[in-house]
Amino acid sequence: MLFRQLEYFVALARERHFARAAQACYVSQPALSEALRKLERELGVPLVRRGRAFEDLTPEGERLVLWARRILADRDALEHEVTALQTGLTGELRIGVIPAASSTVALLTDPFCTAHPLVRVQLETSLRSLDIVDRIRRFELDAGIIYAHGIDTAGLSAAPLYTERHVLLVGTELLAGRTGAISWAEALEMPLCLLHKGMRGRQLIDAALAEHGLRASPQLExxxxxxxxxxxxxxxxxxxxxxxxxxxLRPPAGVRVLPLRDPAVTAQIALVTAAGQPEPVLAKALSATARTAHLDDTLAQAGEHRQD
Known part of the structure; x- marks a missing residue:
């Protein structure tokens, strides 16, 4: 069994098409097909259902592709570890990010890239927490920034990054002399525009309000x-x-930022990485950066400067 055969197998599972998989691996389609047939003979089980074209992976193939990804991930981790011992960290770090953290991820990736200039970072910033965790388990991502509550991270390493707090942005003319923190009951009397109900941030708001017998009915979503x-x-x-x-995103001119109370709507944002011994070197370095970046303190201080 060769690493090259496993790479072809994983590429085919990802692309679901022989020609695209061959193109992704920079080989001809006949070479890829023959390498996969040899892998099937070595393993003694069929991996791919073939007709006139690719149809699907077999049940055996669906199970074994996870092992192939794991083996390739371990190989990459070994290469990164050896290179780090010789010249410093290199390679590619793949991070999945929930949309709510797309504006704060630079507080983590900027110091990481500064400390490790030879590492390439690839961000995907439109993923759900469940999808990020699933893709880390399938070795398609190395790390993720997720909403921690209600997400099963068993078998992974998870550490809190910061607490997300919701605030009210409102023009001074609508405040009618109000100062300081404002209650949700008061905020709901204003002409509100909110994120739509399918987004996690809105779901957090609706759940917190429901516990206090309140309900948001924005005119615009x-x-x-x-x-x-x-x-x-x-x-x-x-x-x-x-x-x-x-x-x-700086508040527009003439707009004030006010803390919300009764209830305060918060959520824990966490960094999740693949677990293992030894821990993957790039994920380990990212976790070390997170511990020294103190994102919670940085964001809290920034929030104080923008609130009355």
Missing amino acids: SDSVIALLAHVSTGRWACVVPQPWLHT
């Missing part, structure tokens, strides 16, 4: 925080967004 800020900038709307977004 959007899947874009930027769209919400654009509406608030007109002076006729108020919106609720996670405070960490404001670390990058």
